Amino acid sequence: MQQIAAAAGVSVTTVSHTLSGKRPVNPATAERIQKLITEFEYVPDSGAQRLKSGRSGMIGLAVPDISHWYFGRIARGVEEVADELDYGLIICSTSNSDPRREKRYFNLLRTRSIEGLIYTASREISASDELVRVSGNSPIVFADEKVDTLPDVPSVTSSNFVGAQMLGRHLRDLGHTRAVIIAGFAGLHSTIERTRAIKESFPNALTLHGDFELKSGYDLVSDLLAHEVRFTALFGCNDYMAIGAMTRLREAGLRVPEDVSVVGFDDVDMAAIVTPGLTTVRQDMAEIGRRSAHLLIAGLHAGGFDAVESESLPTELILRGSTGPAPR
Structure with a gap:
């Protein structure tokens, strides 16, 4: 800054005021200083600025x-x-x-x-x-x-509740009466809201909790099949768990959607390219x-x-x- 002040024939304070814009500087002087700043490739010391401003x-x-x-x-x-x-x-x-x-x-x-x-x-x-x-x-x-x-x-x-509510009503309108919910972490607000909304349409739906990952959906469906739980609709609290669930259902010889309808939540990129494409709720x-x-x-x-x-x-x-x- 001292070099710029010397070259411009002004004080260091005038250069500082030009940089900060907090005090008026003669327009011609300010223009001369700005040209020198560009010429010298001067970058203000951000650490010093933070000390002054407290930000x-x-x-x-x-x-x-x-x-x-x-x-x-x-x-x-x-x-x-x-x-x-x-x-x-x-x-x-x-x-x-x-x-x-x-x-x-x-x-x-x-x-x-x-x-x-x-x-x-x-x-x-x-x-x-x-x-x-x-x-x-x-x-x-x-x-x-x-x-x-x-x-x-x-x-x-x-709007987690409204989104899951749309999914629940969609499955109910298709004639489903036996549903299971593969939910996320139990204490999360989104898990609570999505589960509550699905249970508005399926009050007796069995709820199992996972960790939002593909393997979690896969493993939870394995548990459901091992215990011979009967269901025709499955709600995944997110798309990854729903896609993992679809993989395990297919391995067990169950067809999606002919035997089990599956829905997710999020609309991740993968949801549109899996077979069949995943019905879901899009959030931005x-x-x-x-x-x-x-x-x-x-x-x-x-x-x-x-x-x-x-x-x-x-x-x-x-x-x-x-x-x-x-x-x-």
Whole structure:
């Protein structure tokens, strides 16, 4: 900065005011300084700027597994908005909410290395959890999952109940009366809402819990078959478990949808290319990421989250070949 000031024949303070825009500078002088900044390829010291402003210009995103297709879409949405609004982004993979890893990332909030955090839960949050303590005085927005123990923290989710309700009514309208539910982690808000919605149409549906992965759906159907549970409709709490279930049904000689209709939730890319195509509910994970970032940054700019309200995004029923009339 001193070299630029000397070349422009002005004080270092005048160069600083030109860079910050906080004080008026003669237009001709400012133009001369800007040309020299370009010529010298000067980049302001972000560390010094942070010390002056008390802000890092960084936000964080904590997801259970960044390599997972689902969370990658959320991350892409957050990144788009962070870039648009000139924030840096640190993405933290919590290994399915490993407390040790989470504490490390929460410490970034405490030390203000990041200004706020977008958090995606993969398990039930208890009242004694570290997240509960951090959320009391740190800027946090939940993406994808509400946390029932922290109702005052803003969140962006899909309309899980409405989406699953559409699936349940679709299967019921096809004449099915015996259904099973392959659900996700028991304490998650999305699992609770989707299960509750399906049971509106199938109140006696047997519910088994898995971990949202392909193998989980496969193994749970193996258990159902081993115990000779009779069903003509299967609801997977996400597409991966539904596709794993379809694979095991096919191995057992059961046809989809002639013998068993199968539905999922999410509309992942694979849902459209498996045979038969998977009937599911589409939710926009990238938009969840975008809206979460907007909420977080809006709260940061406002100096608080009192006026920031949670959002529930619409879902869409996608009909494909995995559902059909109940067998006679």
